[in-house]
Amino acid sequence: MERYLEQLLMDITYATENVSWPYVKQELCIHDWVSEEEEDNTAPTRMLEEWTGISKVQLPSPELLSDYQVSRLLNALKKMLDAYNWVFVLQTQVPNRVQYATIRDNFCQEAKVKQWYMGFFQLCKPGTEHGKCSLGDYCQCRFFEELFAGFSDEELSPEEDRAMQFECEINHIKRKYGKNWMKYYPYHLDPDWDDENGNTYDYGFDDEDEDDGDDWWRR
Numbered sequence: 001m002e003r004y005l006e007q008l009l010m011d012i013t014y015a016t017e018n019v020s021w022p023y024v025k026q027e028l029c030i031h032d033w034v035s036e037e038e039e040d041n042t043a044p045t046r047m048l049e050e051w052t053g054i055s056k057v058q059l060p061s062p063e064l065l066s067d068y069q070v071s072r073l074l075n076a077l078k079k080m081l082d083a084y085n086w087v088f089v090l091q092t093q094v095p096n097r098v099q100y101a102t103i104r105d106n107f108c109q110e111a112k113v114k115q116w117y118m119g120f121f122q123l124c125k126p127g128t129e130h131g132k133c134s135l136g137d138y139c140q141c142r143f144f145e146e147l148f149a150g151f152s153d154e155e156l157s158p159e160e161d162r163a164m165q166f167e168c169e170i171n172h173i174k175r176k177y178g179k180n181w182m183k184y185y186p187y188h189l190d191p192d193w194d195d196e197n198g199n200t201y202d203y204g205f206d207d208e209d210e211d212d213g214d215d216w217w218r219r
Helices: 002-017 036-042 048-052 067-083 096-105 140-147 158-184 208-213
Strands: 045-047 110-112
Touching: 002 067, 045 048, 048 110, 067 096
Parallel strands: none
Antiparallel strands: 045 110
């Protein structure tokens, strides 16, 4: 397996360093610019396997790989997808083995050839029930469904709106960063961290009185 894996990694590296850009102009000017929505609707597509030269059948089942082999292969695949502007993005912490299985299971997909905006690797087939995809308990669709479950169309007071944002942000960073979530604590949304002047969002950086006196550098 190790010998096969080395050859596969070489193939992936070659695909990463030799990206072909069909349908894409070699030179762009500002007049070629389009909105993100327009490019998403009009960008040509290619089968990812055909475009990269890497096929799903080449990717070994995760059960046949050690943790170290999974990590190497996963990193190489992510780097390749970045090069093709078809980025593999997750919003929560997901074990490497689950990430690799997700890429492998969904590698036979169409990719949009984009010039202006980022494209994203499809994590599951359309219509897949939440939690039934390769990500399982780490399903990103279910994560966002839970994240936005507390949002309401009702008009909220500033205090209620801030409290809702605070709760959603806490839930998000806990899911994304796991046990290290406190490193990303949203102090700007926590009313207990307001400064003495009550600047709940800018902490005094936009205080006009302060700015008026802060001109020592002119003297």
